[in-house]
Amino acid sequence: MMKESLESSPTFSSLPYDIIFNCLARVSRFHYPTLSLVSKEFHSLLASRELYATRSRIGKTEDFLFVCLNLTKDKNPKPRWFTLSTIPKQQKLLPIPLFPHQHPKSSTVVSTGSVIYIIGGFVWGNRSKRVSIFDSRSHQWSRLPKMRLPRASAAAHVTDGKIYVIGGSKYNTSENKGEVYDPNTQTWEHILLTTPLDLTTQVSQKVYDMHGLKMKICFVEIDNLLYQTSVSNGKLKWRHPSGNVVGWTRVKGLEQELSPNHLTYVEKSGGGRRVTVWWKSMVIFRAQGHSVWSSKECKTEIWCAEISFERRGLEELWGFVEWSKNVFTFNGYDSPTDFVLDSAIVTY
Secondary structure, three states, X not given: OHHHHHHHOOOHHHOOHHHHHHHHOOOOHHHHHHHOOOOHHHHHHHOOHHHHHHHHHOOOOOEEEEEEEOOOOOOOOOOEEEEEOOOOOOOOEEEOOOOOOOOOEOOEEEXXXXXXXEEOOEEOOEEEOOEEEEEOOOOEEEEEOOOOOOEOOOEEEEEOOEEEEEOOOOOOOHHHOEXXXXXXXXXXXXXXXXXXXXXXXXXXXXXXXXXXXEEEOEEEEEOOEEEEEEEEOOEEEEEOOOOOOOOOEEOEOOHHHHXXXXXXXXXXXXXXXXXXXXXXXXXXXXXXXXXXXXHHXXXXXXXXXXXXXXXXXXXXXXXXXXXXXXXXXXXXXXXXXXOEEEEEEEEO
């Protein structure tokens, strides 16, 4: 009787597609890789455009942070992209498919929707024209047509599906300052410097502090104003939008939880007034009775913490640790200090 009941019970796949998509859209996107292993049909459903259209329609889109890490000091490093799980108490880095080409230095990384663009950069010491894209829904890498000119450390912005790229060329003329990619024609065209796009955020992302060290600038919206945050000398600092109220000042309230750690990177964790900060620590597993240790006895932990902000007066910005966790561990210790190369936030 029980067997007959089970055989006559409707399966999930027998439901109407609109109901299936409505159910799957309410599941966190971070569980999709596991669900796709259930069957070929599940894999197809989870990669379909209809599912993401349903997520958007019912307001179930999510922001995910992708980071590119360099975990070795080799002469020819092989950086790896990861996505950060934001599931409470399960925060960790999960690797995505390997980038199929040499990852360019000083490339420009921008994102729109579920797609990440890696634009230009130095490849084998020369500026590059290439543009690679990663579709976080299908987990596939692909290439766009090459830019008109090779560029590195350019400013970029995506709007209405078009990619605008400014600067980064060694040919410093008005005709070579910028170009735009139109996906409809699959071509790059010259643009004038009078483009209406505001690329200030992109241009200001990487600057140098008073010691000549590179700083990553991260903009945070607080009370309808964009405040600058950055990591300098291992500490999280901030600056007022006007720049003349107060200079770079240490974020208060983090002394107890984060002070012992040497922070190396800051990135937004999604919308609003939150950021993630990154650092690493080394753990030594020394054999009993041994007074020295080797690299085989070491592990490196990558740590991440999410920080929210609160303004207190004109000259104080307070931070609060929402969570802090070791998100990735690997064998060895010989990794660079600035191990976070790039990052991007995708929404789907």
